[in-house]
Each structure stands twice: as structure tokens, then as C-alpha cells.
Amino acid sequence: MNAVASFLYHLGIDSPRKWHPLLSVYYLTYACDFRCPHCSDGVGKPYYRLRSPTLSGSRVLDLLRIIRRHSEYLVITGGEPLQHPDFREVMEGLGRLNFRGVILTTNGVALDSLLPAVAPVVTELVVSLQTLDSERADAWYGLGMGTHRRVLANLEQAARHPGRKFEIVISSVVTPENIGDLYGVYHFAKQRGFRLAVCPQLVGVKAHASLAGSPAYRQFYDFLIAEKKRGGRVQGTVDYLEYMRDLRQFACRPFTMLVVSPVGEVFYPCLELGNFAGNLFNEPDLHRLRQAGCACFGPQPKCGTQCHSACALGFSRFFENPASVLHEAALWTRARFRSAL
Numbered sequence: 001m002n003a004v005a006s007f008l009y010h011l012g013i014d015s016p017r018k019w020h021p022l023l024s025v026y027y028l029t030y031a032c033d034f035r036c037p038h039c040s041d042g043v044g045k046p047y048y049r050l051r052s053p054t055l056s057g058s059r060v061l062d063l064l065r066i067i068r069r070h071s072e073y074l075v076i077t078g079g080e081p082l083q084h085p086d087f088r089e090v091m092e093g094l095g096r097l098n099f100r101g102v103i104l105t106t107n108g109v110a111l112d113s114l115l116p117a118v119a120p121v122v123t124e125l126v127v128s129l130q131t132l133d134s135e136r137a138d139a140w141y142g143l144g145m146g147t148h149r150r151v152l153a154n155l156e157q158a159a160r161h162p163g164r165k166f167e168i169v170i171s172s173v174v175t176p177e178n179i180g181d182l183y184g185v186y187h188f189a190k191q192r193g194f195r196l197a198v199c200p201q202l203v204g205v206k207a208h209a210s211l212a213g214s215p216a217y218r219q220f221y222d223f224l225i226a227e228k229k230r231g232g233r234v235q236g237t238v239d240y241l242e243y244m245r246d247l248r249q250f251a252c253r254p255f256t257m258l259v260v261s262p263v264g265e266v267f268y269p270c271l272e273l274g275n276f277a278g279n280l281f282n283e284p285d286l287h288r289l290r291q292a293g294c295a296c297f298g299p300q301p302k303c304g305t306q307c308h309s310a311c312a313l314g315f316s317r318f319f320e321n322p323a324s325v326l327h328e329a330a331l332w333t334r335a336r337f338r339s340a341l
């Protein structure tokens, strides 16, 4: 099923016996040398502490071939995916799988030497950045002085890379410690033509308790919304940003996504809840996996106010308020029109 058919399917049907994801997310490896204080999976454990074997490059490509049968768009994430020992081989093979979009998330520190492998394959390069203050960033990364400067230099190098297919997205986590820093990050991104994607820090599945009701948090999202309305390159619709600002309850649609562990286990219904429906190598039929997951763990849960992540909230608002996407298109057109004058 292509993305348009899948979109219509989720808008009108979403049978509990079928699984037609719009997007697949693959955790290439959980390994990461950074020690960001905000790093957290669904139970509050940092990804770098999760223990999982990794597949060889050729097995990763076998798995991605199965995933490609189910969706046209792929996110490669981690941990730090560039730390996978066969990362270059994965990028080379990925080009032959004809995904319509490949999003790669990275902390950016090892990007320079891998740019030639990334540039022809990846359509969105998402680099984490929480501040422009190198001293603070280096303390958070935990890898010693100079790490943050290297990330910034690699970003500039990525922007200049000849023939790159990707656009650059800066991904920032709003924590109680860095709200003031993020205005600078926004301007840094704006000056370079990068998009900014912002999410609140999640502790497990909930936004950090100090963010809810924080005037500084609210003001920052108000700033992003104002910039967005002026044509700024801020990820998400105005409606989505308002939900993030208010940390409003939303109706999650986890089956819009397929989320896969490093070894091919399929999360049911989402990584945050941590259940597995089965392994794609043993059962490549996603409909059967959804049925198996439902038999073991029950149907889609009704979650409360939680998981204000880009994917969970983004897909929810996409389907609950499709008109907001038209508004987004209008803002985009107006911004392009203005820049052409």
C-alpha cells in the first residue's frame, strides 16, 4: 500500500486485523557514546543502556527489504546510528531499496567522514542540538571538550556537501535547563536555511514535570508559533505546536507507524510500551503480527496525556485535524511567495 492509500485507510478504517504503516522507524543500534541527561526510552532508561545485539550490514539490508514492503518512508535512528559497525554498507544498500524518503537521526559527531555515504541516500538529516553554548553542551554530552564544536563544524560541512539529497533538520529537546538557549538554536537554524524540530523532554512517556505549567516553556512555544505564522521553518503545523505548548491530551494512533528493534522485533503497539509482537524475519506479514500482538497484549490502548513526541502527536493531529495540514500548505505557499518578491 502506498502512502496515499495508507493515509486514506487510517482516515477511514484502521481495522485491528490489518497494519498499514505510513512510516517505519528502525533502531539500527542502541549504542551511543554520548550521555545526554534527557536520553530516555519509554520506561525512562537511556538508550545507550539498552542491551541488544546488532545485525551485520547484510542482515540489516535483508530486514530493510522486508520493511520496504510495508512502507515507503523510513527513519533510521538509535542510539547513534552512525556507530553501527557496518553503517557505510547499510547506506550503500539502502539506496537500492527505493524508499521514497529516508530520515536519518544523528548526534552529528561522526558525520564528517560518513557524509559521502549519507548524501546520496538520505532525504532528511536530523541532527540533535540543545544549545549553542559549547561548554554546557560538552558537559551534557560527557565526551570531553571540543565535542560540541565538532558537531557544529560537521553541520556546516553537511550544509556545503556537494550534491546532497538531504535537507537538514535541527532537532532540539526542550528541557528545564535549556529553554533560554533554544532561541539561539532557532536563529542558528534560520540563518542557515535549516528546519527546527522541537519536542519536550519526556521522562518515560510523560513530559518532564517542570515543563507543564512553566511560563518559559509556554513562551518558547508561543515564539515558535509566531515564527511559524511568519513563514519560519519550524517543524509541525500550528495546531501541532499548540498541542505541544499546552501538553494537551491527544488520541494516539500507534499503528500509523512500524517500529523495529535492532534485531527485527516489532514493537506492539509502540516502543514506549515496550511489548513485541514478533520478529519480522520469522513473520514478515504485518497483519499477522498485529493480530498476534492483539492476542497477547490486547487492542490499541487508550493512553492518557503522554508521549508528546513528534511522531505520536504529529500523526494524531494529522488525522484528527487534516485541515491543519491545509493551513500548513497555505503558510508554506505564502512564505515562498514572499521570498520570491
Ligand code: SF4
Binding pocket: 032, 033, 034, 035, 036, 038, 039, 040, 046, 047, 048, 078, 079, 080, 107, 128
Ligand atoms: S545522542 Fe541521542 S541516543 Fe545518544 S545519549 Fe544523546 S539522546 Fe541518547
Ligand code: SF4
Binding pocket: 205, 252, 253, 254, 269, 270, 271, 272, 273, 301, 303, 304, 306, 307, 312
Ligand atoms: S500515547 Fe501512543 S506512543 Fe505513547 S504509550 Fe500510548 S500508544 Fe504508545
